[in-house]
């Protein structure tokens with residue numbers, strides 16, 4: 001196994017758009033970066049803001065996946081024997097290192113993903129907060145004592161699952177790796193993580209940070225690759241669980257593969273979430289909420305509220321203000337502090353998003369602003385994948401832009417008249433990840449939250465995601481949860497121990 005020394009993270013401090021080239025191996029197991037065995041299936045990875053090649057993604061084959069999983073298993077044997085307090089100390093140290101290196105990691109994330117530096121910094125903050133949160137939970141994991149007749153008793157033990165696999169999407173590369181590894185590690189598991197082939201750069205930085213924090217070698221491993229490598233992970237007999245973030249079609253395949261080995265699965269899938277704005281809302285907040293619900297990370301957010309239902313009486317004021325503010329969103333170099341929207345993940349994805357907008361116009365929607373490829377003045381950004389943020393009016397529920405996940409900066413606005421009507425329309429989807437409601441009427445807010453078929457309902461806000469709060473879907477948006485206390489149940493199993501204090505009463 002060829003191993004490289006740790007990459008010094010501070011070298012990312014000087015990264016600006018168009019300057020980063022990643023040459024170091026991007027796999028990590030056995031406590032070090034590992035060079036790929038075979039470079040024949042390598043794929044270029046692009047910097048979205050410039051269209052320049054940032055690095056090569058070289059997929060791991062069967063032998064490498066097996067090495068990574070065995071490395072995880074040997075770490076699991078040590079890690080699972082530590083107390084929660086001991087595990088917490090390593091995790092808190094990892095959180096501290098991430099906090100200290102926030103800007104370097106954020107810059108690498110921006111170069112690879114294309115989102116604005118302002119958002120990337122928040123993502124890194126959420127990552128260390130998640131690790132800190134689960135470090136706090138690790139020492140509290142405990143079982144129950146149950147008294148039985150005659151002095152006998154039973155107790156339960158919350159035990160880890162073993163080697164867990166994490167498979168991530170490209171929109172929150174570092175954060176997803178933290179959301180999966182933190183609860184897994186708190187419960188005593190080890191993890192092999194596969195990032196999206198489009199964003200291979202930052203997960204390995206997290207692996208180095210865990211190593212520096214002192215966790216056993218092999219506790220958090222990174223294998224690079226796409227569908228084939230993902231399949232090898234899901235089928236491996238030493239894997240106990242797969243936690244997946246990505247699209248619905250891939251989620252179905254993951255479930256099928258995991259079913260063959262009766263492995264546990266968490267699926268965090270896509271969405272087409274409704275945001276309902278009643279005429280009695282505080283309009284300024286509702287407008288800000290609609291922008292937050294649609295334009296974070298260039299609209300590439302699973303829980304975005306992309307179907308914005310506005311009560312007919314306030315539609316003119318809502319549209320006027322939302323369009324004015326959408327037009328004012330600074331789109332451009334994602335490394336600049338003033339930028340609020342960067343570049344989409346890839347050229348094909350940008351073309352797909354523009355295709356949805358074209359189709360929306362053909363089906364009768366009216367583009368009130370944006371919806372075009374945007375070429376910033378800076379010559380180095382001329383080949384970047386920028387799209388101007390778009391507001392669509394005259395939308396109907398049967399249009400493709402209203403039914404399908406676009407995963408780009410496109411807000412579809414739909415009028416409604418009554419609460420009953422809007423609830424029926426909002427729930428008329430196979431997705432169920434998130435939802436939102438703006439109203440001053442407390443009773444209505446809770447009634448609507450109760451009746452929306454989604455894993456999250458935001459009242460008078462949207463897309464806030466504190467790590468203490470569970471996150472996950474209803475219907476085809478998936479199952480299982482990330483974040484919050486409940487996620488412990490998805491990374492552990494309960495053993496019951498029954499203790500007899502008297503003699504055995506046998507009927508034989």
Ligand SMILES: NC(=O)c1ccc[n+]([C@@H]2O[C@H](COP(=O)([O-])OP(=O)(O)OC[C@H]3O[C@@H](n4cnc5c(N)ncnc54)[C@H](O)[C@@H]3O)[C@@H](O)[C@H]2O)c1
Nearest residue numbers: 168169170195196226227230231246247250268269270302
């Ligand atoms: N609910 C959430 O938390 C959440 C968060 C982010 C993104 N998403 C969803 O993810 C989608 C966009 O991300 P994407 O394009 O990376 O999704 P994707 O499904 O194409 O890929 C996700 C991951 O699965 C891997 N993969 C693909 N085929 C596989 C297979 N056959 N076996 C094993 N692994 C396989 C990919 O390499 C990648 O790592 C959107 O639908 C979005 O809504 C959901």
Ligand SMILES: C[N+](C)(C)CCCC=O
Nearest residue numbers: 171301302303463464465
């Ligand atoms: C925007 N949030 C709330 C951070 C969620 C991001 C998770 C998925 O794309």
